[in-house]
Each structure stands twice: as C-alpha cells, then as structure tokens.
Amino acid sequence: MKFIENGNVTSPGGFTAAGAVGGVKPSNTTKRDIMMIASDTVCTAAGVFTKNLVKSSAVVLTKKNLENGTAQAVIANSGNANTCNADGMEKAGRMCELAADALGIDKSDVIVASTGVIGQVLPIEPFERTVPQLAGIMSKEGGTDAAEAIMTTDTVKKEAAVEIELDGKKVTIGVIAKGSGMIHINMGTMLSFVTTDAAISAEMLHSALTEAVDVSYNMVSIDGDTSTNDTLVILANGKAGNEEITTRGADYRTFTDALTALCRVMAKKLAADGEGATKLMICKVSGAKTTGDAKTAAKSVICSSLVKAMIFGEDANAGRILCALGYSGCDIDVDLIDVSFSSDGGSISVCEKGSMLAFDEELAKKVLCEKEITILVELNEGSGEAEAYGCDLTYDYVKINGDYRT
Amino acid sequence: MKFIENGNVTSPGGFTAAGAVGGVKPSNTTKRDIMMIASDTVCTAAGVFTKNLVKSSAVVLTKKNLENGTAQAVIANSGNANTCNADGMEKAGRMCELAADALGIDKSDVIVASTGVIGQVLPIEPFERTVPQLAGIMSKEGGTDAAEAIMTTDTVKKEAAVEIELDGKKVTIGVIAKGSGMIHINMGTMLSFVTTDAAISAEMLHSALTEAVDVSYNMVSIDGDTSTNDTLVILANGKAGNEEITTRGADYRTFTDALTALCRVMAKKLAADGEGATKLMICKVSGAKTTGDAKTAAKSVICSSLVKAMIFGEDANAGRILCALGYSGCDIDVDLIDVSFSSDGGSISVCEKGSMLAFDEELAKKVLCEKEITILVELNEGSGEAEAYGCDLTYDYVKINGDYRT
Numbered sequence: 001m002k003f004i005e006n007g008n009v010t011s012p013g014g015f016t017a018a019g020a021v022g023g024v025k026p027s028n029t030t031k032r033d034i035m036m037i038a039s040d041t042v043c044t045a046a047g048v049f050t051k052n053l054v055k056s057s058a059v060v061l062t063k064k065n066l067e068n069g070t071a072q073a074v075i076a077n078s079g080n081a082n083t084c085n086a087d088g089m090e091k092a093g094r095m096c097e098l099a100a101d102a103l104g105i106d107k108s109d110v111i112v113a114s115t116g117v118i119g120q121v122l123p124i125e126p127f128e129r130t131v132p133q134l135a136g137i138m139s140k141e142g143g144t145d146a147a148e149a150i151m152t153t154d155t156v157k158k159e160a161a162v163e164i165e166l167d168g169k170k171v172t173i174g175v176i177a178k179g180s181g182m183i184h185i186n187m188g189t190m191l192s193f194v195t196t197d198a199a200i201s202a203e204m205l206h207s208a209l210t211e212a213v214d215v216s217y218n219m220v221s222i223d224g225d226t227s228t229n230d231t232l233v234i235l236a237n238g239k240a241g242n243e244e245i246t247t248r249g250a251d252y253r254t255f256t257d258a259l260t261a262l263c264r265v266m267a268k269k270l271a272a273d274g275e276g277a278t279k280l281m282i283c284k285v286s287g288a289k290t291t292g293d294a295k296t297a298a299k300s301v302i303c304s305s306l307v308k309a310m311i312f313g314e315d316a317n318a319g320r321i322l323c324a325l326g327y328s329g330c331d332i333d334v335d336l337i338d339v340s341f342s343s344d345g346g347s348i349s350v351c352e353k354g355s356m357l358a359f360d361e362e363l364a365k366k367v368l369c370e371k372e373i374t375i376l377v378e379l380n381e382g383s384g385e386a387e388a389y390g391c392d393l394t395y396d397y398v399k400i401n402g403d404y405r406t
Numbered sequence: 407m408k409f410i411e412n413g414n415v416t417s418p419g420g421f422t423a424a425g426a427v428g429g430v431k432p433s434n435t436t437k438r439d440i441m442m443i444a445s446d447t448v449c450t451a452a453g454v455f456t457k458n459l460v461k462s463s464a465v466v467l468t469k470k471n472l473e474n475g476t477a478q479a480v481i482a483n484s485g486n487a488n489t490c491n492a493d494g495m496e497k498a499g500r501m502c503e504l505a506a507d508a509l510g511i512d513k514s515d516v517i518v519a520s521t522g523v524i525g526q527v528l529p530i531e532p533f534e535r536t537v538p539q540l541a542g543i544m545s546k547e548g549g550t551d552a553a554e555a556i557m558t559t560d561t562v563k564k565e566a567a568v569e570i571e572l573d574g575k576k577v578t579i580g581v582i583a584k585g586s587g588m589i590h591i592n593m594g595t596m597l598s599f600v601t602t603d604a605a606i607s608a609e610m611l612h613s614a615l616t617e618a619v620d621v622s623y624n625m626v627s628i629d630g631d632t633s634t635n636d637t638l639v640i641l642a643n644g645k646a647g648n649e650e651i652t653t654r655g656a657d658y659r660t661f662t663d664a665l666t667a668l669c670r671v672m673a674k675k676l677a678a679d680g681e682g683a684t685k686l687m688i689c690k691v692s693g694a695k696t697t698g699d700a701k702t703a704a705k706s707v708i709c710s711s712l713v714k715a716m717i718f719g720e721d722a723n724a725g726r727i728l729c730a731l732g733y734s735g736c737d738i739d740v741d742l743i744d745v746s747f748s749s750d751g752g753s754i755s756v757c758e759k760g761s762m763l764a765f766d767e768e769l770a771k772k773v774l775c776e777k778e779i780t781i782l783v784e785l786n787e788g789s790g791e792a793e794a795y796g797c798d799l800t801y802d803y804v805k806i807n808g809d810y811r812t
Contacts, residue, residue: 054732054740054760084728086761118725119762226733228725305711306807313808319524319634322490326460327632334460354460355492356525395801401712402719 001258003265004172007161010143011174012197013239014040018134019145022126024079024116031078034130035149037193038073038103038138043235045071045111046206048213050230056081057088058114059231061096065108069202071235072106074193075099075131076113077122078152078178083228084119091122098127102135113231115152115178115190147176150191153400154178158269164258166251167242171198173255175262179222179270192217192232192266198255199238200245207248208256209234216263219295219388221303222274234259271389272372276396280389281311282374288384293330295386300328301375302390311373312392316341316364318350321375336380343370407664409671410578413567416549418578418603419645420446424540425551428532430485430522437484440536441555443599444479444509444544449641451477451517452612454619456636462487463494464520465637467502471514475608477641478512480599481505481537482519483528484558484584489634490525497528504533508541519637521558521584521596553582556597559806560584564675570664572657573648577604579661581668585628585676598623598638598672604661605644606651613654614662615640622669625701625794627709628680640665677795678778682802686795687717688780694790699736701792706734707781708796717779718798722747722770724756727781742786749776 010017015037022034047066049059065071075095082088092112100107114122147157161174177192200208209232217232238244245251272280283301288294301307304324310317318339325332339351345366350359367373416423421443428440453472455465471477481501488494498518506513520528553563567580583598606614615638623638644650651657678686689707694700707713710730716723724745731738745757751772756765773779 052729052732053738054728081725084725084757084760084762117723118729119723119757226729228729228732305803309804309807312804315808317523317525319487319490322460323458323524323632323634326458326634332459351490351525354490356490393804393807395804397711398715398718398799398801398804401715401799402721 001261002163004161004163007174008143008147008159009037009174009176009193009195010140011161012172012195014197014237015195016138016140017142017146018137018139019142019149020130020134022077022130024077024123024126028079032145032149033079034077034127034134035146036073036075036099036134036138037146037195039235039237041237042070042072042109043237044069044200044202044205045233045235046202046209047231047233048209050227052226052228054084054228056083056114056229057085057092058082058112059229061089061092062111062113062231062233065110070109071111072109073099073103074111074113074233076150076191078115078150080114080116080120080122081118081229082114082122085121087121091124094124095127098131102132111233113191113229115150115229118228143174143176150176150178152178153275154273156273158266160262160265162258162262164254166198166240166254169240169242171240171242172196173259173262175266177266177270179273190227190229194234196234196236197239198236198245199240199242200236200255204245204252205234205236208252208259211256212260212263215260216267219299219386220267220271221299221390222271267389271391274391275400276394277391278394279311279392280372281391283377283388284374285377285379286385287379287381289331289382291384291386294384296330297325297328297332297377297379298386298388300324301377302388305393308390308393311368312394314365314368316350316359316368318356321377322351325377332379333381338378338380340376341367342374342376343367343372345370407667408569410567410569413580414549414553414565415443415580415582415599415601416546417567417580418601420603420643421601422544422546423548423552424543424545425548425555426536426540428483428536430483430529430532434485438551438555439485440483440533440540441552442479442481442505442540442544443552443601445641445643447643448476448478448515449643450475450606450608450611451639451641452608452615453637453639454615456633458632458634460490460634462489462520462635463491463498464488464518465635467495467498468517468519468637468639471516476515477517478515479505479509480517480519480639482556482597484521484556486520486522486526486528487524487635488520488528491527493527497530500530501533504537508537517639519597521556521635524634549580549582556582556584558584559681560679562679564672566668566671568664568668570660572604572646572660575646575648577646577648578602579665579668581672583672583676585679596633596635600640602640602642603645604642604651605646605648606642606661610651610658611640611642614658614665617662618666618669621666622673625705625792626673626677627705627796628677673795677797680797681806682800683797684800685717685798686778687797689783689794690780691783691785692791693785693787695737695788697790697792700790702736703731703734703738703783703785704792704794706730707783708794711799714796714799717774718800720771720774722756722765722774724762727783728757731783738785739787744784744786746782747773748780748782749773749778751776
C-alpha cells in the first residue's frame with residue numbers, strides 16, 4: 001500500500017471532478033461551493049449516513065438513490081444544509097436532475113449532499129447557473145477543487161489517495177472530506193466521498209466501507225454534536241480491471257485494509273482541523289476486556305470538555321482522564337488503570353494502578369506543547385484495543401460557533 | 407411555602423456551622439476552604455452520590471457512614487478532591503475523626519466531602535490545625551461561611567432556605583451548594599448539603615431527596631463531565647416538633663414539594679454560575695410521549711456544545727436545537743416539532759412542524775440578549791414534560807479549564 005502525493009478522488013482511473021463558485025450564500029463571491037464528481041461508467045456504490053432523526057433532504061434522497069447499489073456521479077454544495085426546509089426534497093431532487101442532465105446520466109444514479117446552515121431555504125438558481133458550467137470543466141485535475149467546494153469552517157482541504165495491487169492490477173482509492181464542527185462519533189464527518197477503480201460488488205463494497213468507518217470516521221469527535229447531514233459514499237467503477245471482489249477473500253482483505261488506512265488518515269485530518277482546534281488528540285486504549293469497551297473508553301476521553309480544555313492549556317491534569325474513564329459506562333477496574341502522555345516531545349507516565357504519580361512538570365509541558373498528543377490508557381484487564389481521535393477545546397471554537405450564520 | 411431571605415443550612419433550628427481558611431492548597435492564604443456543619447442532636451440522613459466509577463475516598467466513606475441512616479455533622483474542604491490517591495481512605499477517615507473529636511460526636515456520624523484537584527495527595531495538617539478552631543466558632547450565622555468554604559471556581563455563593571408548615575409547626579429547610587465545572591446530569595453538582603428541622607424517617611427522607619434530585623440537580627449540565635466527587639446529603643434533626651413523617655401522606659408531599667422547589671432554585675444557581683457562563687439556559691420540553699422522553703430531549707439540548715455556543719453568541723440558529731433533539735435518542739416525530747425562545751426581552755417562534763420559520767432577526771436578538779434564556783420545545787405527541795438547566799459555552803470556560811491546577 002502506497003499513499004499518492006496530492007492524491008484525491010480523481011486519482012483512480014475513470015473519475016473526473018470540478019468545483020466552482022456558485023454563490024449558494026449570496027454573500028459568497030470567491031469560495032468554490034458547488035462541485036461534481038463523475039465516473040465514465042456506472043459504479044457499484046455504498047454509503048453510510050447520519051443516525052440523527054433530523055436529516056437533510058439530501059441524505060434522504062441519496063439513501064433512496066443508493067438502494068439499487070449503483071451510482072455514477074456526486075453533486076454537493078456548501079453554504080446551506082438543505083435541512084428542516086419545507087421544500088427540501090424538491091430542491092434535492094432538482095440538484096440531481098441538473099447534474100444528470102448536464103452529465104447525460106440517469107438522475108437516480110446521482111448522489112446529492114449539502115452542508116452548511118440548517119433551516120434556510122436552499123436557492124436553486126446557483127445550481128441552474130453553475131452545474132452546466134461544471135459539466136464542461138470536469139477533469140482529472142478537478143478533485144482538489146471539489147474538495148474545496150465542500151469546505152465550510154474547515155481551514156485546510158482534506159484529500160488523500162492510496163495505491164494497492166489486486167489480482168496483479170494497480171488499484172487506486174481516493175477520498176475527499178469536509179469536517180470541522182457538528183462532528184461526533186457515528187459519523188465523524190459531515191461529508192466524505194471515496195472513489196476507486198477497483199472492481200467490487202455492491203455488497204462487498206458496503207461491507208468494506210462499514211469495516212473501515214467503524215475504526216476511523218466513527219472514532220472522531222470534535223464537539224459531541226452528531227450532524228444532520230453526515231454522508232460518506234464510495235463509488236467503484238472497476239476500471240482497474242481486477243477480477244471483481246465478490247467474497248471476503250484475500251483481495252477483499254487487501255482492499256478493506258487500504259480503505260481503512262485511508263479513512264484513518266482522513267479521520268485524523270478531520271480531528272486536527274476541528275473548529276478552533278490547535279492540537280490533534282489521540283486516545284489509545286489497550287488492555288480492555290473487549291474491543292467494544294476499549295472503543296467506549298477511548299471515545300469518552302476524547303469527548304470530555306475538561307480533557308479537551310486541558311490539552312489546549314497543555315496541563316497534565318490526568319485526573320480528568322480517570323474521571324472520563326469512570327463515567328464512560330465501560331466495565332473497568334479503576335485500581336488497575338495506567339495513564340501516560342506521548343508526543344514528539346517525549347512521553348510521561350502520570351497514573352499507575354489508578355493512583356496519580358508525582359511527575360516532572362517540565363517534562364509534561366514538553367510532551368504536551370506538541371501539535372499531536374497521544375493519551376495512552378492501559379486498563380490491564382484483557383486484550384481489547386481501540387483508538388479515538390479528537391482535538392482541543394479552544395477560544396476559537398466558541399468564537400466560530402457563537403455566531404456561525406453571519 | 408416561603409423563601410427565607412439570606413437563608414441557608416443554619417436557618418433550620420438546631421444547626422450551626424463555620425468555615426475558615428485552612429490552607430489546603432499551600433498557596434491559599436485568604437479563601438475559606440474547610441467547613442463544618444453540625445446538629446445539636448443526631449439526625450436522620452440520606453444522600454445521593456456520583457455514579458462515576460472513579461470516586462473520591464470521601465464519597466466512599468460517606469456512603470458507608472450513611473448506611474445506618476443517621477448522621478450529625480458534615481466536614482468538607484475545597485482545594486483538593488482526595489480522589490485517585492493511594493492514601494485517600496486514610497485521609498478521609500482522619501477528617502471524620504478530627505471532626506468527631508472536636509464536636510464530641512461519633513466519627514461514624516460524620517459526612518465527609520472534598521472538592522478540587524484530582525490526584526494530588528491531601529495534606530492533613532490544615533485539618534489538624536483548623537478543625538478544633540472551627541468547632542470553637544460554630545454558630546447560627548456560620549452557614550454562609552460554610553458555603554464559601556466549598557467554592558472552587560464558583561463566582562457566587564449558593565445558599566437558600568424555605569419555610570413551610572407541617573402538622574401546625576414551622577419547618578425550615580436550608581441548603582448550600584458548590585458547582586461550576588465538571589458538572590453533568592446524575593448529578594448536577596459536586597457538593598450540596600441540605601439541613602432541616604423536620605422530623606422525618608430516614609426512609610422517607612431518602613425518598614423525598616430522590617424525588618427532588620430527579621427534577622433539579624439531575625437536570626443540570628455545565629460541561630458533560632460527571633464528577634468523581636458529587637455528593638448531596640440531607641440531615642433532618644426533628645427540632646421543629648412536627649409528628650414524624652413515616653409514610654407518603656400529605657405532610658410527606660408538602661415536605662417533598664418544598665425540598666424540590668429548593669433544589670430547583672439551586673439547580674438554576676448552579677447552571678447560571680457554570681464555569682465561564684454568562685447566561686442561564688433553560689430548556690422546557692412539552693408534548694413528549696413520556697416524561698422520560700421529555701427529560702432526554704431537554705438534556706440533549708442543554709448539553710449541545712453548538713447550542714451552548716449559539717446562546718453565548720445570541721444567535722437564533724434553531725437548526726442546532728433540532729439537531730440536538732434528533733440525536734437525543736428519544737422517540738420523536740421531527741415533522742411535529744415546534745421551537746421558540748423566550749426571555750424577559752420577549753418571545754419568538756423559530757420552528758413550526760419541523761421546518762424553520764422566517765423570523766424577525768431584530769426581535770430574536772432582543773430575546774437572546776437577556777441573561778436567562780428559555781428554549782421551548784413542543785413535540786406535539788403526548789403529555790410528557792421536563793425542564794433542564796444549562797449555560798452558555800464561552801471563552802472563559804476554556805480559559806478556566808485550560809490551566810486549572812495552577
């Protein structure tokens with residue numbers, strides 16, 4: 001498995017994309033906000049979506065369009081979530097039609113996604129104006145513009161791609177995502193699109209995606225709020241020419257491992273670029289009775305406001321980590337817990353067998369002043385392991401979210 | 407029922423208290439940090455405690471001391487939580503002994519509580535020095551000093567008392583509490599002590615306390631973190647001379663309603679003085695299928711970081727309220743939800759039948775600029791109702807928690 005420099009959704013064979021300034025928010029005259037991704041041919045496809053009962057109309061329609069396991073293109077916008085709008089389904093349907101007409105494909109093969117403010121009517125004119133133009137500039141270089149077009153409060157574009165060999169053929173998987181706020185486990189992103197030229201059945205694609213998401217996007221939390229628009233979709237067009245993956249054999253494993261690695265990279269990118277974040281926080285739990293317990297414990301730590309604020313303040317107040325483990329709901333023996341911090345600045349043990357250690361404050365500061373901090377929790381009860389990804393809680397999170405609409 | 411001006415734990419007959427500067431944190435030379443409350447006679451007593459698996463040694467010992475349903479005094483400190491310390495049980499025991507010796511009572515009738523930093527060894531010298539002094543200055547005016555002595559990052563003292571008539575006798579209930587951070591439902595406070603001169607059996611006292619807590623302290627969240635030290639204890643000494651309450655009759659109801667009203671006042675005080683808070687946020691949910699659903703929905707709204715930041719920013723982004731309702735886990739029909747905001751500045755409807763309304767931004771600003779904001783959620787599905795209490799998320803929350811230990 002090899003990561004491709006500057007890779008993204010147009011890295012796999014047969015995919016093109018484009019992004020443009022559509023002016024979905026009338027005040028926006030400079031940032032790309034509408035994008036399309038398309039495959040030359042119909043793809044097998046799978047998706048996972050928000051579990052919030054309040055859903056964007058785009059999510060409702062995409063789930064419907066994915067029922068037959070095929071898709072050929074994606075249309076997405078930022079600046080408006082198309083959620084809690086009386087005419088939401090009509091607008092989402094119109095977006096699919098515009099994309100289908102411009103690309104000459106079936107409208108039921110279009111994936112639609114929106115992100116931005118909830119509860120404001122989505123203007124359709126920007127799409128009527130922009131989608132035909134987009135169709136005219138779709139290219140192999142367009143993936144990065146598509147990544148920009150879905151950004152909201154993100155400060156960096158999130159894109160990546162990996163290359164593997166399946167059945168003697170070079171297979172590529174590419175991804176773009178946007179995250180930033182309203183991000184919580186199940187799922188940890190608002191929008192992410194994955195493309196691959198692998199030949200794989202819709203059933204195996206869905207299985208691989210579920211496996212990958214479970215240990216990546218679903219282990220990210222920025223602020224504990226599960227969005228109404230979370231959408232992760234994968235399209236596989238088979239252009240690589242490998243023998244189609246139809247069972248959970250060796251090729252399935254290779255493909256799923258690569259997809260998982262790719263999704264983990266994106267999960268870390270999402271966490272590191274959380275709204276207002278200055279640090280990526282990783283919690284690695286080991287020695288849990290079960291994998292489920294390890295996941296619960298790791299997520300509880302990275303979700304704690306007090307732990308997040310402490311990481312921002314570079315203060316090794318490990319009592320807060322014990323506290324978050326204690327209320328996690330997972331079955332632990334407090335008197336067996338060891339905790340340490342590690343980063344490029346070194347590592348330091350702060351708790352052994354549930355009791356705090358006297359530690360070198362200077363070394364702690366050196367470890368915690370880095371940009372990527374790992375909190376290691378050893379429960380000493382079994383072999384369950386998990387990793388969760390979060391970020392610090394900062395003044396800027398409050399600033400960004402205190403007045404998001406204006 | 408009548409609230410008593412400047413009332414607190416020494417308002418009921420037969421209770422005295424005192425607070426003093428003990429220097430639990432060596433750097434503290436001015437703030438009261440050790441306190442005692444005592445009754446002239448042995449009381450019936452009940453308590454509810456943190457459900458966090460990581461518990462202060464003070465909590466462990468107090469639960470044990472309350473097993474027989476009696477108690478006579480409280481000793482508590484701020485500045486150190488006595489949690490995650492290898493010698494924690496020994497120190498908690500020593501605090502009880504010192505109080506019992508100084509007051510001339512049985513050490514198993516002492517309630518002990520600590521609040522402050524987790525994982526630092528509790529120095530016992532400040533108690534050896536201060537507790538005999540405290541015993542010498544216990545008075546009917548000392549309740550307010552006791553309230554000060556348990557404050558950590560609290561900015562205001564929290565005390566209240568009510569007077570009721572039971573069986574022709576004047577009965578008083580008084581309370582003090584400290585809150586501020588690491589506060590979450592189950593329970594919404596770190597420490598709170600209630601005293602009453604009512605005659606009531608230990609069983610009925612526990613029942614009344616549980617009822618009251620359920621709709622007050624347990625409906626408060628500041629930051630989602632359930633503390634390791636949460637302790638709420640009530641002592642009843644029977645000095646009022648009413649016939650002892652031993653069943654759930656009319657007197658039980660009068661007493662429990664008064665206790666509930668008192669706890670609700672304290673819950674609002676705790677929420678309004680949350681770490682860094684500038685506004686009290688109340689979410690009232692009505693029309694839920696069940697009371698349980700209403701509670702779940704109300705708590706989800708006041709716990710949402712995005713809603714909290716929005717209230718700080720005085721931005722009527724009601725989509726975030728819908729979002730929090732949608733992921734609450736409660737059984738709701740999104741298409742039936744109405745939402746409005748109200749305050750002393752007026753009221754404004756922002757969502758009807760699950761769709762956002764176009765509303766007057768000027769009026770919204772006028773409603774949201776007040777100090778106490780109520781979010782009204784009507785689910786239109788049944789008769790379940792609940793209220794939850796929270797606060798806004800501010801720069802100062804991050805500042806306070808970024809470097810708490812120093």
